[in-house]
Amino acid sequence: METTYRDAIAELETILRALETDTVDVDELTARVQRSAQLIRLCKQKLRTAEDAIDRVFENLDQDEEDSITPPEEETTPLFTPPAPKRTPRAPRDTNGGLLF
Template sequence: MTNDTTYRQAIEELETILRALETDTVDVDDLTSRVQRSAELIRLCKQKLRNAESAIERVFENLEAEDEEDSDPEEPASPTIPAPAPVRPRPNNHQPGQLPF
């Protein structure tokens, strides 16, 4: 088994071996070698899955680290502009015919 074998190739070969075992087309003398090859392919697939999982975890860890750097508390925060105070209506104390000021 070479490291050049892709995950897809390993799965396809495993499926081929399984179909052969299911249809009884494997000679008894060939059975042992097919089972051994299946074990190698399964190990390869597990290794590739573990490697992919580790790589994905590193990507997410790097993203989280970047997010933490972006929100560094030592950096000055951008100033926030306070919301304007609500405008209250003036009491209506004027007489009819008078201007309200």
């Protein structure tokens, strides 16, 4: 059976209480410190796994929002067409660029 995060924390608290009360002899101390290190690694791994899973959930939510937002269709007829700029008529010119009149 896999140790749960809650069980690991509870065991760590038990080890800590035993260490604080000096009821652990030196031979047992090494074993408890090693077990504590295992439990801390397990808790860190479970926290990372949970964080990754939560990040994926939010990424999926963000992606779902992006997919559900469709851009508005482009209109084929503009609502407003600015008037064309007025052109000043040019006087007719000959081939050398001189005015004809």
